[in-house]
Amino acid sequence: MKIRKDDKVMVIAGKDKGKIGKVLKILRKKDKVLVEKVNMVKRHTKPNPYVNQPGGIVEKEAPINVSNVAVVCDACTKPTRIGYKKTEDGKKVRYCKKCSETFK
Known part of the structure; x- marks a missing residue:
């Protein structure tokens, strides 16, 4: 989820x-x-x-x-879908599919 x-x-x-x-x-x-x-x-x-x-x-x-x-999303203040990506240090983070801003 x-x-x-x-x-x-x-x-x-x-x-x-x-x-x-x-x-x-x-x-x-x-x-x-x-x-x-x-x-x-x-x-x-x-x-x-x-x-x-x-x-x-x-x-x-x-x-x-x-x-x-x-x-x-806090950055674009719109309802959005969530994606996952890995950072340089190998952590898996969630991000906004509309503005590509990462979540907390």
Whole structure:
């Protein structure tokens, strides 16, 4: 998977198309990612006195398929595809396919 945790991604398909957020979690077995403030759902929770958790309606992020997000390049500020190349010292780095800028 070319998307990593803490990457800035843009949703390119679905009800939240066009939204930009940070990747919070990667679910590799399901090919899904959890993006900050994207695909918000409401969960009804019971109060749990052992954890001191109140009951009510909690709004949280739901996973979104990895094919519906694209990494946003910091240099060109556009959603882009990711490529890999090796540097002179032999390290494998990710780079933007639009502007050839390397990622962190």
